[in-house]
Amino acid sequence: xxxxxxxxxxxxxxxxxxxxxxxxxxxxxxxxxxxxxxxxxxxxxxxxxxxxxxxxxxxxxxxxxxxxxxxxxxxxxxxxxxxxxxxxxxxxxxxxxxxxxxxxxxxxxxxxxxxxxxxxxxxxxxxxxxxxxxxxxxxxxxxxxxxxxxxxxxxxxxxxxxxxxxxxxxxxxxxxxxxxxxxxxxxxxxxxxxxxxxxxxxxxxxxxxxxxxxxxxxxxxxxxxxxxxxxxxxxxxxxxxxxxxxxxxxxxxxxxxxxxxxxxxxxxxxxxxxxxxxxxxxxxxxxxxxxxxxxxxxxxxxxxxxxxxxxxxxxxxxxxxxxxxx
Numbered sequence: 001x002x003x004x005x006x007x008x009x010x011x012x013x014x015x016x017x018x019x020x021x022x023x024x025x026x027x028x029x030x031x032x033x034x035x036x037x038x039x040x041x042x043x044x045x046x047x048x049x050x051x052x053x054x055x056x057x058x059x060x061x062x063x064x065x066x067x068x069x070x071x072x073x074x075x076x077x078x079x080x081x082x083x084x085x086x087x088x089x090x091x092x093x094x095x096x097x098x099x100x101x102x103x104x105x106x107x108x109x110x111x112x113x114x115x116x117x118x119x120x121x122x123x124x125x126x127x128x129x130x131x132x133x134x135x136x137x138x139x140x141x142x143x144x145x146x147x148x149x150x151x152x153x154x155x156x157x158x159x160x161x162x163x164x165x166x167x168x169x170x171x172x173x174x175x176x177x178x179x180x181x182x183x184x185x186x187x188x189x190x191x192x193x194x195x196x197x198x199x200x201x202x203x204x205x206x207x208x209x210x211x212x213x214x215x216x217x218x219x220x221x222x223x224x225x226x227x228x229x230x231x232x233x234x235x236x237x238x239x240x241x242x243x244x245x246x247x248x249x250x251x252x253x254x255x256x257x258x259x260x261x262x263x264x265x266x267x268x269x270x271x272x273x274x275x276x277x278x279x280x281x282x283x284x285x286x287x288x289x290x291x292x293x294x295x296x297x298x299x300x301x302x303x304x305x306x307x308x309x310x311x312x313x314x315x316x317x318x319x320x321x322x323x324x325x326x
Contacts, residue, residue: 027071051127062101063275069095088169100143103238114202146187234277241270
C-alpha cells in the first residue's frame with residue numbers, strides 16, 4: 001500500500017533532522033582538514049624522518065578512518081538500516097581498534113616530547129625511524145587487545161546462524177553476556193589508568209625542566225610544556241569516550257529520550273571534538289609543519305624553511321631559520 005501524505009512528510013522531516021545534518025557538517029569539515037594535513041605530510045620527504053611528524057600522521061589517518069566509520073554507523077542506525085552480522089563484525093573490529101589508536105599515539109607523542117626536553121642527548125638515538133615503526137606496531141597491537149577479547153568470546157559462544165542475521169549494527173550486538181561488558185570495562189579502565197600515569201609523569205618532569213631552564217631553552221621548554229598540556233586535554237577527551245558506553249547503558253535503563261540526547265552529546269564532545277584538536281596542536285602550532293601547510297594552502301606562493309640538520313641526523317627540537325629550497 002502506498003504511503004499517505006503524512007507518512008511522506010514525517011519521513012522527510014526525519015531525514016532532515018538538524019542533528020544528523022550538524023554531524024555531517026562537522027565530519028566533512030574535519031575530514032577535509034585532516035586530509036589536507038595528510039597530503040602536506042606526504043608531500044614533504046623530511047616529515048618521514050621525524051618521529052613526532054610520523055606519529056602526527058598516524059593520528060590524522062586514525063581520526064579520518066574513525067570518523068568515517070562512526071558516521072556511517074550513525075546514519076545506518078538513525079535510518080534503521082540492517083546489516084548481516086558478519087559485515088557488522090568487520091566494521092566493529094576496525095572501529096574498536098582505532099578507538100584506542102589515537103589515545104595511544106597521543107601518549108607516545110607526549111613521551112617523545114618528554115625525551116626531547118628532559119633527556120635531549122638521547123633523543124636522536126631513541127627517536128629513530130626504526131623505533132618509530134616499532135612503536136606504531138606496538139600501538140596497534142595494544143589497541144587490538146580489547147577487540148581480540150570480544151571477538152574470541154563471540155566466536156566461542158555465538159552460533160553460526162548469528163553471523164547471517166540481519167540487524168541494526170551496534171557494538172552491543174556482540175556483548176552476549178554481562179560479564180563480557182565487565183571485561184570490556186576493565187580493559188578500558190586499565191588503559192585509562194596507564195595513560196594517565198604516563199601523562200602526569202611526563203608533565204611533572206617537563207615542568208621541573210621548564211622551571212630550571214633559562215633564556216631560549218626556557219622559552220622552548222615552556223612551549224613544549226604547553227604542547228603536552230594540549231595533548232593531555234585531547235587525550236582526556238579521548239579517554240572519556242571509553243567511559244561513555246557505561247554511562248549510556250545506565251541512562252538507557254532510566255529514559256530512552258534522555259539516552260538519545262546523551263549519546264548525541266557524547267558523540268559530539270568525545271568523538272568529534274578530540275579529532276579536531278590534532279590540527280590545532282601540530283598543524284598550526286608547529287613552526288615547520290605550519291609553514292608547509294601555509295605553502296600548500298597558498299599554492300606555493302609562500303616560502304618554506306630548511307629542515308634542521310646536524311651531521312646528517314635530524315633533531316626534532318631545532319629551530320628552522322633558513323629558507324627551505326624546492
